[in-house]
Amino acid sequence: MRTVIQRVQHASVTINGSIKSSIGNGLLLLLGVEEADTSEDVDWLVKKVAALRIFDDENGVMNRSLVDVEGEALVVSQFTLYASYKKGNRPSWFRAARHEISVPLYEEFCRKLSDAIGKQVGTGEFGADMKVELLNDGPVTICMDTKNKE
Template sequence: MRAILQRVDEASVTVDGKVIGSIDKGLLILLAVGHFDLLDDVHWMVRKIINLRIFPNENDVPHYSLEDISGSILVVPQFTLYADSSRGRRPSYFDAAKPEQAKKMFDELVMILENCNSITVQIGKFQSHMKVYSCNDGPVTLILDSKDR
């Protein structure tokens, strides 16, 4: 499972001209599921997302986690994080999970995040063309891969 986390002051996702999710201070997460991912990868990713101390204290030092600040999350599915562009001019996506498996894992991750009392969760639309807007804070951008633990 791969994710790009961006610390944001605000972010939103639009489908067919309609805003379907928006957040204020928190994390914009672009998330991809690999065909080899298991439920253990979902749980690892959730723990990382909510516990990484990347929000600044009064001295502008990263000290607080998303849970500490009762922040928000906008999770956007993005299978292209598994692109392999090492050969030719057109990327392949063989390592990305099939849509049915990816949706199941995506939904599981979202459900676990929604059960965190202090966190608000919004989501993008699976298998849709989306427009994602964000106002990055920092900028702080992290790349997580559950296979790198």
């Protein structure tokens, strides 16, 4: 499971001209799922994301988590995080999980992150053509992969 985490002042997802979800201060997560991912990957990633200390404390030091700042989260499915670009210039996504694997794990991640932060997590729509808008704060952008836990 891979994610690109962006600290944002606000973010939204628009589908067919209508806003599906929007958040204020918090995190926008682009989430990719691969065939080998399991609920263990979900649990590890939720724990890391909820506790990741990337928000400023009173001294301007990144020392507070999403939970600490009572921030919001928006999670957008992003199979293109598994792009393979070794051959030629047209990427392939053979490592991205099929819908029957990725949808349940994406939904599980969103549920568990909601529980961890004590707030409903905003989502996109799996497989839809989405327009994601954000104001990256910092900018702070972090990439995580559950296959690189150490």
